[in-house]
Amino acid sequence: MPWKIQKLSGLFQPLKVIPKNANLKPDNLLSNSQKLMVENGIVRLSGNGMFQILPLGVRALDKLTKIVDKLMAQVNAQKILLPTMTDAQLWIKSGRWHTAGAELYKLKDRHNKDYLLSPTHEEAIAGLIASISPVSHHKLPIRLYQISSKFRDEKKSRFGMLRGREFLMKDLYTFDQSLSAAENTYAEVCQTYDKIFDVIGVPYVKVAADNGIMGGSLSHEYHFLANIGEDLLMFCDTCNYGANKETFKEETCPSCKGRKMTERNGIEVGHTFVLGSRYSEPLEATFKGIDGKTTPLQMGSYGLGMTRILAAAIETLSPYDEIRWPISLAPYTVCIITPKEGSKEESASQLAYKLYSELNCINSLCGDIIVDDRGSMTIGKRVLEARKSGYPFVIVIGRKSVFADPLFEIINVSKSEQLDLNLKEVLEYFREVSSEGSGTKQKEALSS
Ligand SMILES: [Zn+2]
CATH class of the missing domain: 3.40.50.800 (Anticodon-binding domain)
Known part of the structure; x- marks a missing residue:
């Protein structure tokens, strides 16, 4: 037989029985997905908001990674890996060293130099492109992505892998020579995100979103709908237009002017942004155009919460006592x-x-x-x-x-x-x- 037979007797899957009635108070921090993943040896909790992903969890993650890699290749995005630590200087230049606040893990090396454990890599990637700037317009667009650990010092990490302090993200960064080119890239990448979620096979919604601390002009979020979702989403009953409630300041639907809206809770699993020159300008990531002029690049940023997608899929599909994976991700x-x-x-x-x-x-x-x-x-x-x-x-x-x-x-x-x-x-x-x-x-x- 050409295959090594995979047997359950040899699988590292420490099962854990959570006592009945434990943690069931209304203010509990336990989500059904976390309970199921821990009970069934998919992950274990190693500390507040920190997870050990066990063999079955890694198999699911590998399947998700394969789907993402395949579809990223369709938009000519190339995979890279940036360091977890980012030099504070880059974040000082962008202004986020001070504005991002208490959620940043800041640290010093032995020479008293400041770094952070990156929650995202806009500055780091803009720094990379700045180091080869000005880029020739012949080399554009540039599309680079990575799948790596990100860090956020959550005040209250809860719901297991839905909101951890360390998590795996897929982040894609794009560089174009004009805003309209960046918007075309945006449309193309969003279409590919739709495909990624189609392949995963968990029902999802895409809504208009706020750019928040990221800055920029255009933004959407992808959500799995679930009652414990921390985002409130508004949907127009007439035309189905959806938006994060944060952005929804009007009484009527911006798409059809309808007045009847339905509110739903969502778990954010993907977020896309046109950033413009928000980071490229202060960090001097530039290109040289046909006219020989040097101009800041127009950036886009596209995130997918890899570990969160696993937990959110289970959260959305599972009954109380059994895990239901979408077939695409089942270990x-x-x-x-x-x-x-x-x-x-x-x-x-x-x-x-x-x-x-x-x-x-x-x-x-x-x-x-x-x-x-x-x-x-x-x-x-x-x-x-x-x-x-x-x-x-x-x-x-x-x-x-x-x-x-x-x-x-x-x-x-x-x-x-x-x-x-x-x-x-x-x-x-x-x-x-x-x-x-x-x-x-x-x-x-x-x-x-
Ligand atoms: Zn409408």
């Missing part, structure tokens, strides 16, 4: 449960591994299947655990596996569907699921 798509030791069907155990290798030949499932080989546990207990952990599909090698034409029990958790299928039918079922699981919209997005 493993399929969990195969072997027969109980000492049972009549134990003789059918090798069918689990035959099924494992056959399913691995389906492209979209390759490397995405785990075998729950803990035969000392009852099947019922393992099915329960598999559902809790959030595997979208569970296959049980149960009683009917000893038939002349063995039958496998397929559980499609999100559809509450249960089927008995023989090997050929199982393979057909998953070939179909994998083509609809990565939905038409998703496939178009990834192939275009």
